[in-house]
Amino acid sequence: MPSTIVMTGASRGIGRAAAQRILRESPDTHLLVVARGSSGAGPAADLGTGGHRVSYVTADLGSLESVRSAADEIRERLEHGELPPLHGFVGNAGVQCTNALIEGPEGFETTFAVNVLANHLFVRRLQAHFVRPARIVITVSDTHFGDLRHNLGMVPGPAWRSPDVLARPAAFPELHTTTAGRTAYSTSKLAAIHLVHEHARRLPTGIDVIAYNPGFVPGTDLARNAGSVSRFAMHRILPAMILTPFATSRTAAGRHLADLAVGTTVAPTGCYVDRAHVARSSAESYDPRRERELWDAAERLTAAHTA
Template sequence: MGTTLMTGGTRGLGRHAAAHLLRTRPDDHLVLLVRGDGDIARQLTRETGNPNVTTVRCDLASLADIRRAAAEVRERLATRPPLTGFLANAGLQMTSTEATTADGFELTFGVNVLANHLLLNLLLDLFANPARIIVVGSGVHFGDGKNGLGVVPPPRWDGVTALAAPRPGGVRAGREAYATSKLGVVYLVHALKRRLPAGIDVYSYAPGFVPGTGLIRDAGVLSRAAVATVGQLLRATPIGAGPAKAGRTLARTLTGPRPGDSGEYVDRGVAMRSSEESYDRAREEELWAVADELCGLAATRRTA
């Protein structure tokens, strides 16, 4: 028996992944970090027949709330099975680069990268061995037309401090920030892999093109309608999938056979090489060090 901690489990492919985990791992416990209170745990119990699901309120756009939620998770795990899985599915894409987190960071980078860095580091000592960590990224980090569908620009890595700062920019800048944050996810996973003991594996994961997830809910009505139309067409192609299928594949990657060596990039359950740009140890270590400073972890490490 074990406990899986999950973000982004209330809608879209994440909701389907959570349901699949509950159906296929009836003796495990699932803890969902959710932004609001809601009744997602009761809904999932009714849907799957498995009562082993609880929620912890957490706003991933607030470092203080992440710390509070991590402390609550730590308290709960004192009386529950050990932490054996972590599924970081939450993410967002904004229509600008001007929105900020509660701490003043550019919102996309703050939630997609810094929140995962802080949450994982606050909980690392709780993981059992073996354990598996998956951080959801995206194929858009390749910066090509195939993965970006001609809509998402290539990532632009300007350094962590610059990327974490809000700046003027409209829809294109927001999409570029999203692609860049997903490149940051790969860097984060590579850096974390070097710091984990053997037996605790970490992967970046690309779910493919999955319409109906709510990812672009910040976009305008026309943009959402266009993506929905294209998405329905792409679901029947190799690059697309519906939320239910994508969620099952994501859940199986967490609980099934080891998909590859720790640190690898997994595309819809299959380990493969990520973009050439994603193999940059200097950037990976810069991200780790600057994220430590921005998240308030550096002082703790110096005194540990």
Template sequence: MTRRTVIITGANTGLGFECARTILNCDSSWHVVLAVRDPLRGAHAVDRLGAADRCTVLPCDLASLRSVGGFVDALTRADLPPLHAIVCNAGLQVVDTSQVTADGIEMTFGVNHLGHFALVTTLLDHLATPGRIVVVSSGTHDPDKFTGMPAPQFTSAADLALPGNPDDKDGRRRYTTSKLCNMLFAYELDRRLDQGARGVTVTAFDPGLMPGSGLAREYTPLGRLAWRYLFPLLRVLPNVNSIATSGARLAALTVDPSFDGVTGTYFEGSRAIPSSKESYDTATALDLWATSEQLVATARA
């Protein structure tokens, strides 16, 4: 009998799908809400998961704060078990010309950070205890780790939200900076929830390099080919994982009792490690939080 609900953004494919699959298979007490842009693809994912009675598909486009609000309204009206967990998984990497969200926000920042910020902060009053929030980040947020990606560049949150120059093709840096935002958000949220004292824990997760995932959908045809067929050969290297392996580790952080009470912690796979120096900067986190609140309030006005 289902007694608890977990929301997973981007659960129709890749890491989110494998996380949902593991949760459904390992614990029958969980009901999974697939928060997805395309409900039809979400329905197809439910068919593949094989547990239609424990899945609900609700539209949620993180590139539209109105859509995020509509998702929350639909969730609160649905007859579902109490909400106990949120997995902020969906993300994108735009490698070509800078794009903007429906609200005029730079796309990578808007989807990878701001949409999740709006979702989580709006749902906090609906989150039952004990509750968990897991934010999917990336090792690319840390410039001290060799990832082959450019270092994040956080000037101010207001700057990150501005639409980019049409000639700006530095999408890989926008991506790593958004992953730093994920870390800053997770730690600041944990502080505001009194570091678990209110019954809600917050952790951040690096799934590692996952060849074959949908993150390369904006790559060139040659890049997508290499991502699909050549990069899987790198799985012999540290922190290069199959999507199924990372999905199972993300699911464990979300529902496994062994992580009860663990909060304010960053995991590389199943291992707790320090995150980047900048991710612990409280002044930067406060700037990000205040700007995010203002952007959400403006969009809803």
């Protein structure tokens, strides 16, 4: 039966591979790509070759007003019958900055805005339009464990603060440094898992929400804001690691994400999927008190864009 899946981060890397597989394995799907500015036109056209149904809406995920506008456009298209019923949302887009100072138009730190608040706002704005069974997948990262086994010494572990502090620039020491930017990244991914747990408690039965960890995937554009040395290593040296158990290829990571999105991979709501298997996230990620606090903060911080 025809259905719509909304997807962020489908233009390149893991997301592009996942989008291609979704359309190939689930040909009745209308894939709605969320992309910045006009950057969605090319990928939507490429993905739509061969008769696949693909369209796009524009959004700057660092701006909550832009996210709200995109979500409302999607809602209108669903209500007017321009799109088949909504059965999925894939929040795959993510950003890692070179410091903890960059802020969006509403004053929120960009890493937290894109990796946490944008997904929360999309889910909340679209919630009433999901047709059950539906599945929401949020891409997270094993850097949230904060140990050498999971981050290979490249990304500092999370440093939790009050959500109101995390949402603003300068939440971490040495805020001008790459270390601060990467700490913001791992912390945002821990926050994303917390919100998956809380969404799972609050969403109606039949709307499942899952945290997906692709593992370390070299060669993606996650390091696009890093220095030249880091970009060179990510694109020219580290890809060799896909021959080891410590890394995942873009194709494999995209396949795992797509299989989650369309329900091929069996996974209960609120769970953490490590590549292709349900697993335990870090001990720190299971904290109902912190999850409620983060939920309340996310609701308050996005309130101006949910009315």
